[in-house]
Amino acid sequence: MHTFTDYSMIYAALGGLHVIDMAVQLFFFIVLLLLVKKFAWGPVMNMMQKREEYVAGEIEAAESSRAEAEKASKEALAQLKQTKQEAQKMIEDAKNAGVRQEKDIIESARSEAARIKEAAQADIQTEKEKALQALQDKVASLSVLIASKVIEKEISAQDQEKLINDYIKEVGEEL
Numbered sequence: 001m002h003t004f005t006d007y008s009m010i011y012a013a014l015g016g017l018h019v020i021d022m023a024v025q026l027f028f029f030i031v032l033l034l035l036v037k038k039f040a041w042g043p044v045m046n047m048m049q050k051r052e053e054y055v056a057g058e059i060e061a062a063e064s065s066r067a068e069a070e071k072a073s074k075e076a077l078a079q080l081k082q083t084k085q086e087a088q089k090m091i092e093d094a095k096n097a098g099v100r101q102e103k104d105i106i107e108s109a110r111s112e113a114a115r116i117k118e119a120a121q122a123d124i125q126t127e128k129e130k131a132l133q134a135l136q137d138k139v140a141s142l143s144v145l146i147a148s149k150v151i152e153k154e155i156s157a158q159d160q161e162k163l164i165n166d167y168i169k170e171v172g173e174e175l
Contacts (some may be wrong), residue, residue, distance in 0.1 A: 045119060146163060
């Protein structure tokens with residue numbers, strides 16, 4: 001067995017360090033490390049692994065959501081652009097249809113005006129011809145009347161002039 005002096009020598013040789021205490025503390029520290037490794041290290045590492053996987057999954061989900069949102073935004077912009085183009089085309093088509101309709105209405109009005117003018121001219125010509133025919137008929141009947149009166153009586157120059165003036169006055173009243 002060792003004596004107290006033996007321990008004192010070891011203590012003195014190491015410069016005042018308690019080697020046995022250190023050895024005991026080292027032993028218990030190693031035992032503690034083994035216990036921590038066996039019972040706590042695995043679950044802690046398991047929990048850390050799960051946490052790492054969870055964070056990686058969240059990052060991946062966020063990246064996926066960001067990519068989907070970006071894709072949806074691009075699709076929405078493309079659809080908005082297409083809608084604007086379609087609306088612009090509809091506006092242009094409506095303008096063109098309005099211009100065509102305006103031209104059609106103007107052309108139709110011109111055609112109708114020309115038709116009405118031609119009909120009016122034809123009516124005027126017909127009425128003119130009827131008036132001339134009526135005037136000729138009247139002149140003829142008056143001529144026959146004058147001739148019959150001349151035959152009935154011999155008229156003097158003064159009577160003949162009076163007869164012509166009466167005839168002219170009668171024709172003027174009927175016109």
